[in-house]
Amino acid sequence: MTVVEGMPPTTVTLRRNFWRGVGRVMRRKPSRMVGVGIVLVFVFMGIFGPLLYPNPLPRDDNALYASPSWAHPFGTDFEGTDVLALVVTGTRYVLLAGLTTAVITVALGTVIGLLAGFHRGRWDTVLMRLTDLQLTIPGLPLLLVLSTVWKFTSPIEMGVVLGLLGWGGIARAVRSQSLSLRERGFIEAAKGLGLSTRHIIGRELLPSMAPYIAMNMLIAVTGAIYAQVGLFFLGVLPFDANNWGVMLNLSVFGGGALSSTAALPYLLAPLLAILLLTLGIVLVVDAMDEIFNPRLREE
Template identity: 35%
Template structure:
């Protein structure tokens, strides 16, 4: 309990990180609310392009549907995909990076070559190809496609961190005492890279959300009308994008949400290292 209080105390003192945390909490509440929100997707031409009002906070779209409710509903899928992709990428990157750094020898050579190979390929075009060839019928498969090409940079960084840590005195002493590898990894190494993993987890979620919205915008993933990417797609195709002033609210709302979410991740991650690393706090 004291550790949690200390964490939030440090985040509160870092005004940028605190602002990021507040925005992230707002998006999480929005995503949870999206589970229960009912959106009427029937076409109502008499309600087309209504300006913001008490009844329609962000106005209506080209078919007379409430823009704000679509944003809220779509946030559930967007954030769920991002969190799943963040966990998958973190797990894959940690396992490969930690194995390469701890094992050394030919295992390290093979895993490093494998990692470097993934770092050289163009990520987003391959995601596009994979998204068109694999049947995506749930958010887990969508997140897996995003994480398949996102783990390499993290694995390389974790390998470098572990190579540095395993030569330090406290790790050498643990090996001399005959302590087993799982104990060394989870009791000695993990506490020293927790803040690094947390920062990367937040930034991976941010990157995964941008990639998922991009694939949805291009029409390369299952049709979900309230997804922010599909809202942008429909705004461009059916509203006329920037050429139709009546559709500005429908076009700009998901763009603003994506920008604010990216900003919140960057702000929040700026204080994570200090909050999770006791040596920096002291």
């Protein structure tokens, strides 16, 4: 506990205390540091990965489906391209699409949930019907139909579509949270003091729900990664994009990775990448509750 005698805390010191608290929470369990490490590695690959390799990636016609070696830690694919390079350069698409999905689901879900839960009445009815409508849209069939006319070459496009199909759950959850929070004394007091609705929602309600929203956001990222990789794997989407899902598809349906060992590293590398990224995110999610709760942050 830092005692700031005399002076009230400025925003700057508050922010510094916050980050110091975050550091403390992260160090509390080694698994969290591991999670942060994994996520950082993937972020690094996403940003700088494509810069590390020439574009297009070199092929080695003499080493199709090569076994793992020092030159190719995960072997090569059907064209003799290094699998590791494929995984690294594919990260950007996966992460960007996942992030876009998460931003859209969380932004839409939170805003709609908050408005519905805080205002209740007519707002609530309209917004919740809209949410129900969203929840009833069958995602996969719609994507199948969409993919016939849309190539999804940009990860942003992919993310936007997945996001628009996935905000309903968060909206419902945020609504029920704000319904219970609005009965709390501090929200009523804020109303009684005549504070603006913007202040009440933005400064009083939202921070109390931050761990919840952050957790949902990270879970949405994993969900989006699964969804897009799945779509590419199924071959629903064209192979223009460099994506882990494309690798999976080609290794199974082109390389016969399920029946022969030659293409096995080609199958396992993207699987491992997905697994690691998910694991990293799950380990970070574990810390969310403590990060946003000032009491847990300090102890």
